[in-house]
Amino acid sequence: MEDATATKVVIVGAGPVGLTLACDLARRGVGVRIIDRAEQFQVGTRARGVRGRTQEVFEDLGVLDELRKHAEAPGTSRFYDEDGNVVRDVVMYDAPPVPGAPYPGSLMAGQQFTEAVLRERLASHGVAVELGGEFTGFRQDGDGVTADVRFAGRREEIRARYLVGCDGAGSTVRKQAGISFLGETWERQRMLFGNLTVDGLDDSVAHLWAAGPGGMLSLAPMPKSGTWFFTAPLPSEGGGEPVSVEAFAGIFAERVGLPGVSFRDPVYLSVYQVNIRMVDRYRSGRVLLAGDAAHVHPPAGGQGMNTGVQDAYNLGWKLARVLRGAPESLLDTYEEERMPVARHVLDTTVARGRHWAAAGAAQVADRMRGTFEGKDPFSDVSGLSLHYRGSSLARQLDDGIGVRAGDRAPDAHGTDTGTGERVRLFDLFRGTHFTLLLFGSRPAPVAGEDVRVHRIAGDEAFERYGVKDGGLVLVRPDGYIALAGGAWDDRSVADYLAPLAVE
């Protein structure tokens, strides 16, 4: 008999992606270890925009309310032209209401806070991140995988059923698995970024010098962390220059030259090099990749962390189900569903970056605001409209209902006719189960034990799901529509779930 507490999954990398996956697995009772080679947790901010779909994932994982406490209030961004004149003041990251989406805009919370609330959640499931553990290699066989991890003064072989590399763009897991990272490096596009203290600059707005040589120079106050976030283009020729406050001050002086503004006390500083790369497969046997380890792209639209969190959320329930005895082929649907998303994100961030860069300051302001208001010509950065239509896990029974299998299941209020209570559909979805929504009076089909069945009445729910007479919608544990139709028979749900059956 297998030990229920044994490590089933080892996760390499405790960034936002590894932590999301660890939380999702741990809440399903999967024995998980998560290691990171860093000696201490990140204190600085990289990603700030937690987009709409990611907020929904975080609500399901139980961290959204906590994260909100660390979010900056929506503020004004001030755009300047090349001569330093103000051309626009815009409020960004806010978005008009979207039916069925409780969080259409972005939550502006520093990545260090996102990671901290996920770690807290993970701790509530009894799992702690193991710092100072560097993954160096693995071997796998028919039963499992053994990860070699070097801790200070000792080496450990961690045995698990699966290994997931969430170890960022330079992923050792990816390299050791022999998975290619195909694409290009834009050698001439580099930027200095980090967090520091700024004196002498109006801290009631974010400042963006959007026109000028090399791209955007920005400084945004972050009252919740008591520092400023900055980005500055580095000269296209060069490399190896010192990463320092003085280097940033020099670029600022040359580019902006505002007297009386000074910089000090960096929280962290780094150089970002634009790479557009992705893997040609997400899995090698018992080893899988997620997040930056699988795809990197330009920052325009802030998609990196958000895309990686969605990878983890797509993978979590599948991995847990396979560990409970479902066929391994379920794991193939992870790549099937997420690889096209990565490709789409690479294409659209490149196009968006060029679109922004080709404009004057006033146009950049309008285009950036448009992007975050859902009017981007390339894609929807909120992630709300991403879908898995055409996936082998999406089955449309007929056209008798408006929603499509593979789409994100929208939120709505309605009445659960079984209890007579007013319900919010996202509350019904929350957790680790499948949810079967029935609309109308047709008899319920046979459903499995991990399917929660609710018969829903009410105009809003009918409208959001495009119900005419009646309808059936089976919602996956990650909130996407598995099966949909206006009519069904007794076996419709059981037949769908049979190939995913657990032991």
Ligand SMILES: Cc1cc2nc3c(=O)[nH]c(=O)nc-3n(C[C@H](O)[C@H](O)[C@H](O)COP(=O)(O)OP(=O)(O)OC[C@H]3O[C@@H](n4cnc5c(N)ncnc54)[C@H](O)[C@@H]3O)c2cc1C
């Ligand atoms: C300036 C900037 C702004 C950004 N803004 C946004 C934004 O607004 N929105 C957005 O969505 N994204 C944004 N991003 C991108 C985002 O930061 C990344 O996509 C995100 O951090 C990826 O998360 P991850 O967990 O995949 O990898 P990472 O955050 O890179 O985490 C990987 C972890 O793995 C660990 N690790 C690496 N190798 C090993 C090893 N061999 N053994 C053990 N541990 C290891 C590392 O220590 C690290 O903790 C931004 C990035 C930058 C640079």
